[in-house]
Amino acid sequence: MSWRNAVLITMALGLLAAACAPAATPEPTAVPAPADPTWERIQANGKMNVGTSGDYRPFEYYNEQFLLDGFDVALIEAIGQKIGVPAEVTDFAFDGLAPALQIGQIDAAIAAISVTDERQTAVDFSNIYFVGAGVALAKQGAGIGPLTSADQLAQYRVGVQDASVYQTELLDLVEFGRMAPTNVFTYVKADEGITAVKDGAIDLFVMDDAPAKEAVALGGVEIAGTGLTQQRYAIALPKGSPTLLAAVNQALIDLTNDGTIARLTEQYMQFTPAEVAPPQAVPTATPVPGPTATAAPTGCVDAMAYVADLNYDDENMKDPVEMDPNEDFEKGWRLKNVGTCDWTSKYSIRYVYGNESESDMDGETTYVSGTVKPGQTYDMYVELEAPSRPDTYQGFWQMFNANGQAFGQTVWVGIVVPGEEPEPTAAPEQPTAVPAQPPAIQYFQADPTQIDVGVCTTLSWSFSGESLADAWITRNTERVFNDLPTQGSVDDCGLAVGQYTYVLQVSSEFAGTAQKQALVEVVELQVNPQ
Numbered sequence: 001m002s003w004r005n006a007v008l009i010t011m012a013l014g015l016l017a018a019a020c021a022p023a024a025t026p027e028p029t030a031v032p033a034p035a036d037p038t039w040e041r042i043q044a045n046g047k048m049n050v051g052t053s054g055d056y057r058p059f060e061y062y063n064e065q066f067l068l069d070g071f072d073v074a075l076i077e078a079i080g081q082k083i084g085v086p087a088e089v090t091d092f093a094f095d096g097l098a099p100a101l102q103i104g105q106i107d108a109a110i111a112a113i114s115v116t117d118e119r120q121t122a123v124d125f126s127n128i129y130f131v132g133a134g135v136a137l138a139k140q141g142a143g144i145g146p147l148t149s150a151d152q153l154a155q156y157r158v159g160v161q162d163a164s165v166y167q168t169e170l171l172d173l174v175e176f177g178r179m180a181p182t183n184v185f186t187y188v189k190a191d192e193g194i195t196a197v198k199d200g201a202i203d204l205f206v207m208d209d210a211p212a213k214e215a216v217a218l219g220g221v222e223i224a225g226t227g228l229t230q231q232r233y234a235i236a237l238p239k240g241s242p243t244l245l246a247a248v249n250q251a252l253i254d255l256t257n258d259g260t261i262a263r264l265t266e267q268y269m270q271f272t273p274a275e276v277a278p279p280q281a282v283p284t285a286t287p288v289p290g291p292t293a294t295a296a297p298t299g300c301v302d303a304m305a306y307v308a309d310l311n312y313d314d315e316n317m318k319d320p321v322e323m324d325p326n327e328d329f330e331k332g333w334r335l336k337n338v339g340t341c342d343w344t345s346k347y348s349i350r351y352v353y354g355n356e357s358e359s360d361m362d363g364e365t366t367y368v369s370g371t372v373k374p375g376q377t378y379d380m381y382v383e384l385e386a387p388s389r390p391d392t393y394q395g396f397w398q399m400f401n402a403n404g405q406a407f408g409q410t411v412w413v414g415i416v417v418p419g420e421e422p423e424p425t426a427a428p429e430q431p432t433a434v435p436a437q438p439p440a441i442q443y444f445q446a447d448p449t450q451i452d453v454g455v456c457t458t459l460s461w462s463f464s465g466e467s468l469a470d471a472w473i474t475r476n477t478e479r480v481f482n483d484l485p486t487q488g489s490v491d492d493c494g495l496a497v498g499q500y501t502y503v504l505q506v507s508s509e510f511a512g513t514a515q516k517q518a519l520v521e522v523v524e525l526q527v528n529p530q
Contacts, residue, residue: 036243038107048087050076051106053094054410055189055353055396057214058268059112062355066317066394066414071210071268072110075129076235078260082251093188093398093406095163098122099301100408101238105338108248109236112208114165119236126235126248129261134166134228135212136204137221139197140476144204146497147225154179156203159193162186162406166206169229188398188406189353197221210269216501217517219477223499226521302401303339304408307377310334314414317394323386323415331413332381335399339407343372346402349380352410354395361387361395361413382413390419439465439506439514446502446518452525453497459518460489463506471506495522 042048052060054068063069073089080087087108092100097109101123112132115125136153138144147153150169160166167186173179185202187193193205198220205221208231215221237244255261310332312321323329337343347368354361363384372378387393393415399408442462451457459473463486471484481490484504492502500520507513 038238038241039243048085049106050087050089051092051097051100051109053111054091074264076110079251083247091410096407099303112233114231115234123236127252128232128234130233132208132231135209136206136225138224140222145224157183159185159202159205161190191353300341301339302341302407304399305336305338306409306411307334307336317414320414320416325388327386333411336377337372337374343368348400349397352396352398390417392416439508441514441516444504444516446520450521456491456493457520462487467508469507474503497522
């Protein structure tokens with residue numbers, strides 16, 4: 001996930017001339033260290049303000065406690081500890097990260113941002129901390145693939161996230177006449193594209209491999225193509241940040257050497273350390289002919305900062321307001337125009353995604369009334385309806401400019417629809433102790449992980465826990481092995497060509513479920529000519 005139409009960060013350096021008295025023999029002068037206003041701002045604030053885009057599991061997402069979590073979030077927090085300042089991570093529209101860096105609203109951005117030559121003209125990049133690849137998702141059972149190149153996408157209806165490198169690649173296919181423009185569909189959030197695949201609105205959705213595997217594990221989609229393009233992820237910093245850049249790069253080296261990055265990779269992505277490349281220097285950018293970036297049509301920068309909730313203080317989701325099922329209500333936020341563009345009546349706030357399972361609670365797109373000048377605040381209200389099913393809900397909203405581009409911080413509304421109060425029951429005479437720890441999976445692996453058609457792969461496992469209820473293995477969400485012992489192995493044979501995700505799930509009567517996955521790729525049998 002990376003921006004395409006990034007706004008150029010132009011640093012105008014003023015030249016200071018100093019007059020001095022003539023001297024017979026001029027004394028040599030020391031060369032001053034390069035200035036770094038971003039580092040100076042971090043030191044003055046006592047923290048590093050970091051932007052991310054919290055809709056791209058496993059890199060960044062909201063966990064069950066409604067807090068930002070994920071590989072990128074944990075990594076930047078570890079980097080902050082290494083360089084001696086806490087990292088305060090804030091959710092932004094992905095398209096809004098470049099402008100936020102430009103105006104100094106944030107000091108760094110980490111959001112599975114791919115390094116490209118074009119982006120290197122707009123921001124400074126840290127060392128590459130993760131190397132991924134493009135994957136095409138199809139509806140489960142669609143029978144598409146295996147796809148191995150971007151050109152093979154042209155015949156399908158393909159979705160991509162807006163401003164991603166995958167959008168760039170599809171638009172290049174369109175520009176050279178190899179793909180019909182009507183076959184390209186863009187979505188603000190990756191979750192929207194995945195839902196469109198499940199609903200049959202599009203044939204494929206192209207995204208990074210790590211979040212694609214997460215989507216497969218949740219069910220409804222399968223991987224139809226792998227290795228479409230290689231993506232190199234790095235942390236974006238404002239242009240002209242040499243001190244901060246050096247500190248971040250050294251932190252990445254230290255975190256590699258002490259095993260932190262390997263541990264986070266296993267924790268969030270279920271990759272082994274051997275599958276992860278160590279941080280590597282970003283190669284020098286190849287000059288881009290012609291304009292290096294597309295400036296905003298008005299020559300200004302759109303940016304927004306959240307100021308306060310106007311009602312229902314749910315900033316930290318610690319005490320969301322209770323609503324009756326299907327109750328109508330209004331949510332308001334005070335927002336500040338921290339960019340350089342006027343907000344006009346063509347600017348709006350829109351629902352982008354949420355955790356609602358029954359009702360979207362999405363409300364209607366709401367437009368700005370009048371004009372909001374840079375530096376002014378604006379009170380924005382949206383009309384909503386509570387879902388009917390009891391649960392805790394969080395819906396996310398984003399500002400959009402007149403061209404339909406998202407920008408600024410992400411804001412949200414959180415509510416609780418309470419269920420019926422349970423009838424009191426008599427306490428048991430001899431309470432049963434409930435284990436506090438969930439089941440533990442010591443290992444779950446497939447060997448080999450790439451096989452020819454007709455060859456078997458062996459799945460082996462070991463798990464433990466108290467009051468275990470069930471243990472089973474799914475293959476692409478279909479149960480294939482049930483009632484497993486705590487340790488053992490089984491062969492799976494006769495698979496067709498494709499990629500398969502095996503998930504071992506172990507449930508406890510009292511402490512929930514643990515799971516771990518393994519991937520196997522089945523390829524055509526290669527016959528060498530005699």
